[in-house]
Amino acid sequence: MTFWERLYLPEILKGIAITNYHMVRNLALHTAHLFGLAKDKRATTTTQYPEERKHYPDNYRGSHRLTLREDNSVRCTSCFLCATACPAQCIYIEAGESPDPNVEKYPVRYEIDTLRCIYCGLCVEACPCDAIRMDTYVHPRIWGFDRKDFVETKELLMHRSRVLAEKGREGNMDEMQAWYKEQDAAVYNPMRPELKTYTERERPSHLLKEPELTELPAIDRRAVSGK
Numbered sequence: 001m002t003f004w005e006r007l008y009l010p011e012i013l014k015g016i017a018i019t020n021y022h023m024v025r026n027l028a029l030h031t032a033h034l035f036g037l038a039k040d041k042r043a044t045t046t047t048q049y050p051e052e053r054k055h056y057p058d059n060y061r062g063s064h065r066l067t068l069r070e071d072n073s074v075r076c077t078s079c080f081l082c083a084t085a086c087p088a089q090c091i092y093i094e095a096g097e098s099p100d101p102n103v104e105k106y107p108v109r110y111e112i113d114t115l116r117c118i119y120c121g122l123c124v125e126a127c128p129c130d131a132i133r134m135d136t137y138v139h140p141r142i143w144g145f146d147r148k149d150f151v152e153t154k155e156l157l158m159h160r161s162r163v164l165a166e167k168g169r170e171g172n173m174d175e176m177q178a179w180y181k182e183q184d185a186a187v188y189n190p191m192r193p194e195l196k197t198y199t200e201r202e203r204p205s206h207l208l209k210e211p212e213l214t215e216l217p218a219i220d221r222r223a224v225s226g227k
């Protein structure tokens with residue numbers, strides 16, 4: 001530390017000067033923006049989510065998706081390795097006999113309880129056939145009114161793969177934000193009193209056919225591993 005730094009006072013004054021500079025500058029720019037001036041200059045450096053959003057890096061691990069075969073069927077073979085590896089025990093699978101003679105099983109039901117999930121990625125690592133990924137560039141759901149809103153069904157997890165293929169890496173995030181706005185409008189819109197209660201709100205079309213959800217049973221890991 002130099003002599004002036006050890007005195008503290010000059011550094012404190014420097015800090016106050018920087019803070020005041022930004023406050024006055026932002027105030028002036030916000031005022032100018034109100035009158036349509038200096039629109040090309042940003043008043044703040046904060047990302048104005050949800051109107052603006054940061055782009056996630058390529059290695060970002062966000063929400064899950066179930067990958068698809070060429071015929072659009074689910075790639076998962078219901079081997080339960082992801083559910084066994086999951087430390088939060090939040091993956092629920094019901095296996096059924098696959099209609100494809102080359103595949104033994106497929107998931108009749110595949111659900112992830114994202115309220116329990118810790119987004120560790122162990123399910124992705126455990127999967128032997130690349131059937132589950134976390135490359136949707138969608139951050140975990142932060143908005144919902146009951147537990148069902150946070151349980152991601154097989155249909156939703158497959159839908160994310162279709163959106164990613166059709167609309168690219170921003171597709172799922174665009175859709176999620178549109179859904180948030182739709183829900184927000186439906187719940188709080190005084191012009192639609194029939195939707196005033198949270199539980200009576202509309203669900204997005206791709207989730208309309210989801211099966212009735214029940215409490216996810218805890219997985220007995222000793223039974224799964226045969227110990």
Ligand code: SF4
Nearest residue numbers: 086117118120121123
């Ligand atoms: S990310 Fe981790 S906690 Fe979440 S479902 Fe996968 S293994 Fe379980």
Ligand code: SF4
Nearest residue numbers: 076077079080082127
């Ligand atoms: S997602 Fe992968 S690990 Fe999990 S049950 Fe399906 S095939 Fe097995």
